[in-house]
Amino acid sequence: xxxxxxxxxxxxxxxxxxxxxxxxxxxxxxxxxxxxxxxxxxxxxxxxxxxxxxxxxxxxxxxxxxxxxxxxxxxxxxxxxxxxxxxxxxxxxxxxxxxxxxxxxxxxxxxxxxxxxxxxxxxxxxxxxxxxxxxxxxxxxxxxxxxxxxxxxxxxxxxxxxxxxxxxxxxxxxxxxxxxxxxxxxxxxxxxxxxxxxxxxxxxxxxxxxxxxxxxxxxxxxxxxxxxxxxxxxxxxxxxxxxxxxxxxxxxxxxxxxxxxxxxxxxxxxxxxxxxxxxxxxxxxxxxxxxxxxxxxxxxxxxxxxxxxxxxxxxxxxxxxxxxxxxxxxxxxxxxxxxxxx
Amino acid sequence: xxxxxxxxxxxxxxxxxxxxxxxxxxxxxxxxxxxxxxxxxxxxxxxxxxxxxxxxxxxxxxxxxxxxxxxxxxxxxxxxxxxxxxxxxxxxxxxxxxxxxxxxxxxxxxxxxxxxxxxxxxxxxxxxxxxxxxxxxxxxxxxxxxxxxxxxxxxxxxxxxxxxxxxxxxxxxxxxxxxxxxxxxxxxxxxxxxxxxxxxxxxxxxxxxxxxxxxxxxxxxxxxxxxxxxxxxxxxxxxxxxxxxxxxxxxxxxxxxxxxxxxxxxxxxxxxxxxxxxxxxxxxxxxxxxx
Amino acid sequence: xxxxxxxxxxxxxxxxxxxxxxxxxxxxxxxxxxxxxxxxxxxxxxxxxxxxxxxxxxxxxxxxxxxxxxxxxxxxxxxxxxxxxxxxxxxxxxxxxxxxxxxxxxxxxxxxxxxxxxxxxxxxxxxxxxxxxxxxxxxxxxxxxxxxxxxxxxxxxxxxxxxxxxxxxxxxxxxxxxxxxxxxxxxxxxxxxxxxxxxxxxxxxxxxxxxxxxxxxxxxxxxxxxxxxxxxxxxxxxxxxxxxxxx
Numbered sequence: 001x002x003x004x005x006x007x008x009x010x011x012x013x014x015x016x017x018x019x020x021x022x023x024x025x026x027x028x029x030x031x032x033x034x035x036x037x038x039x040x041x042x043x044x045x046x047x048x049x050x051x052x053x054x055x056x057x058x059x060x061x062x063x064x065x066x067x068x069x070x071x072x073x074x075x076x077x078x079x080x081x082x083x084x085x086x087x088x089x090x091x092x093x094x095x096x097x098x099x100x101x102x103x104x105x106x107x108x109x110x111x112x113x114x115x116x117x118x119x120x121x122x123x124x125x126x127x128x129x130x131x132x133x134x135x136x137x138x139x140x141x142x143x144x145x146x147x148x149x150x151x152x153x154x155x156x157x158x159x160x161x162x163x164x165x166x167x168x169x170x171x172x173x174x175x176x177x178x179x180x181x182x183x184x185x186x187x188x189x190x191x192x193x194x195x196x197x198x199x200x201x202x203x204x205x206x207x208x209x210x211x212x213x214x215x216x217x218x219x220x221x222x223x224x225x226x227x228x229x230x231x232x233x234x235x236x237x238x239x240x241x242x243x244x245x246x247x248x249x250x251x252x253x254x255x256x257x258x259x260x261x262x263x264x265x266x267x268x269x270x271x272x273x274x275x276x277x278x279x280x281x282x283x284x285x286x287x288x289x290x291x292x293x294x295x296x297x298x299x300x301x302x303x304x305x306x307x308x309x310x311x312x313x314x315x316x317x318x319x320x321x322x323x324x325x326x327x328x329x330x331x332x333x334x335x336x337x338x339x340x341x342x
Numbered sequence: 343x344x345x346x347x348x349x350x351x352x353x354x355x356x357x358x359x360x361x362x363x364x365x366x367x368x369x370x371x372x373x374x375x376x377x378x379x380x381x382x383x384x385x386x387x388x389x390x391x392x393x394x395x396x397x398x399x400x401x402x403x404x405x406x407x408x409x410x411x412x413x414x415x416x417x418x419x420x421x422x423x424x425x426x427x428x429x430x431x432x433x434x435x436x437x438x439x440x441x442x443x444x445x446x447x448x449x450x451x452x453x454x455x456x457x458x459x460x461x462x463x464x465x466x467x468x469x470x471x472x473x474x475x476x477x478x479x480x481x482x483x484x485x486x487x488x489x490x491x492x493x494x495x496x497x498x499x500x501x502x503x504x505x506x507x508x509x510x511x512x513x514x515x516x517x518x519x520x521x522x523x524x525x526x527x528x529x530x531x532x533x534x535x536x537x538x539x540x541x542x543x544x545x546x547x548x549x550x551x552x553x554x555x556x557x558x559x560x561x562x563x564x565x566x567x568x569x570x571x572x573x574x575x576x577x578x579x580x581x582x583x584x585x586x587x588x589x590x591x592x593x594x595x596x597x598x599x600x601x602x603x604x605x606x607x608x609x610x611x612x613x614x615x616x617x618x619x620x621x622x623x624x625x626x627x628x629x630x631x632x633x
Numbered sequence: 634x635x636x637x638x639x640x641x642x643x644x645x646x647x648x649x650x651x652x653x654x655x656x657x658x659x660x661x662x663x664x665x666x667x668x669x670x671x672x673x674x675x676x677x678x679x680x681x682x683x684x685x686x687x688x689x690x691x692x693x694x695x696x697x698x699x700x701x702x703x704x705x706x707x708x709x710x711x712x713x714x715x716x717x718x719x720x721x722x723x724x725x726x727x728x729x730x731x732x733x734x735x736x737x738x739x740x741x742x743x744x745x746x747x748x749x750x751x752x753x754x755x756x757x758x759x760x761x762x763x764x765x766x767x768x769x770x771x772x773x774x775x776x777x778x779x780x781x782x783x784x785x786x787x788x789x790x791x792x793x794x795x796x797x798x799x800x801x802x803x804x805x806x807x808x809x810x811x812x813x814x815x816x817x818x819x820x821x822x823x824x825x826x827x828x829x830x831x832x833x834x835x836x837x838x839x840x841x842x843x844x845x846x847x848x849x850x851x852x853x854x855x856x857x858x859x860x861x862x863x864x865x866x867x868x869x870x871x872x873x874x875x876x877x878x879x880x
Binding site: 055057059104105108110111112114115116118119122123126130246247250251253254257285286287289290292293294296297300301304 | 372380426429430433435436438439440442443444445446447449450451453454561564567568570571575603605606609612613616617620
């Protein structure tokens, strides 16, 4: 199967790079960057499942990210729950919200889903801003706890209180999410999702209950975003409504699309490049957004597959010009092979 | 008591007129391009800032500033349509994403130029007048009257003039329209610019009634979406009626239920409509193969 | 096998289908013909659940299927092609056929942890069928890159190989826009699979082929059935001639 070996090499490289990162790039600042990249790998990969693979244009992703963050924080501070219990409950809460929204909105034409999720996103922000007794409004909430680590026999209690440890927490979660998404999209379920994106009516007349699949992608993707939020809140120590509004969703979407939708690697490369570069180069957020806005538009018009598509095209051109016989049926780029090549 | 109710109704209608005008641009654009322009609120925002600059820096009268805002946004809309949306007509998802990119560009450009502090345009008519027993800001009243006149004019334009008929024909069936000799591309550009210009004028008005920030377009855009859904995607008459309805609902809801959550009423209506009757109050139920 | 009783469907006051009653016998090849706009595709949409009927009943093997969702109707054993050709343009021929082998439910999909050994999952007769229609060599090409005629063949092949095997196959203008040699192939396919136990209901304009292929023809005009019977009878039916050649 062409691309299979290349895929395994990439996966290995990804795991090795991520695990070795703190040794290669030590220091608080670089670790923080690494954590941000991992965070956005989770956010973009989960959104890719919904938009990229299943073709459902839902723009409330940052709200579910926010449900995870606010949910976990409030459950710990107001109800005194153990962090990891609150973490889990916040994710489940997000799943429930996603299920309710999806159940009504996914039945409708794409435009309606976009509007519905747009409205939900604003509604959520309005709630965060105005329900001050619960959320402290626009002032936000300072988070003073850190995730405790698992109790190992013979070892004292510990927590993820250093940036180094926090990095590993995020890294493990990011790797898990990538694995999960990759597993789903290369499986039977993934094939159905891709079919739904290409022609939902055809998929339905062939006997697939498209609604259930769409709901699955939407709920799963949203729950993963909530997981990111629940994990990030104690790390960043402060949450406020404007971290979770439509602009944040747009930012996540930009990274995902520029990196390349419909590939597992696209969001990863997008996160690595687009989250860290502006920080390293010291570019202001507003300037960054303007530049990304232009890049996004250009990509939509000329290169809808994003950088992944570009890399694949370059790879094909290179392998053709080197005249070496390909390993299988279709030529694939050696570095960014799509796992769903036939 | 009845004066209170009348006052609420009037306020609601005034606000509703402006909602209708903003929504109209959105629904026209969707009807003719099939693209949902999430950046519509930014057209309003740009209109606001252009008017602001003309009034405060060039000491123009408000009327001139409003016209200037409309002209500037019309040009901007032409440029946007020709360079971006034109290439996304077949893939509607692309159009949506493009509009999100436009939001980022426009909002952050305004942020970079004018900063985040709220600004305001000094209103030319700040007086409050007595009207049927209740106090109304003259600026608001004038804004609503002018807008209403424009809306009426627009409806007549769409019905009676050849360009208006061309617009309606293209919205119904672009393929047939081009066979009949309509310059479809030009009609689409004009329609898009028309909708944006209307939003820009609303922006100029809003700048005198409320404040300007780079993010001011978000809420009006959302209200516009609510109106467009309520009235039916692509329906001009629906947008107007639904706009007025939303204004009135918000006015009464804000007074009798909760003023802090005034903005939420629209969304509550949106959710209700989407659950029960997504094709809007005036639309027709589509077949399963169209959803 | 398939029965429509007094079925009506109106679009805003205009009757697309009016009081239509027809029956399709098992193991038959039946034609649904009529001038443009006579309601043939609407009838297909009603049968497959893509349109809701305003009045009447549709029964398949005795069970009512009107009002069911399209995916449930497909699981009853009814499959169709589309007049405006529909396919999954990014999937290769192999991937399309494999997709249609999969268990349809979400639970079964999620539970299936089979590796992606695609060629192994092709149905037994797939190779024979693809070779017969000349698509075997192109089986790894994306469907979107095939020619129009090849895509139409793929649509038919998908229906014939899909699991669960559909017992009733609705074809909407399968011969339109393809060259005559492919038409012969198509006809042979339909006849072969009728022998293997399938039932066909076909919308077509190519009269010569239909008269030869089908044992029953149902004629629609303006949403109503105006004739039904064997080709020889339809050929000379006054109503039919008037509908086609003007009044």
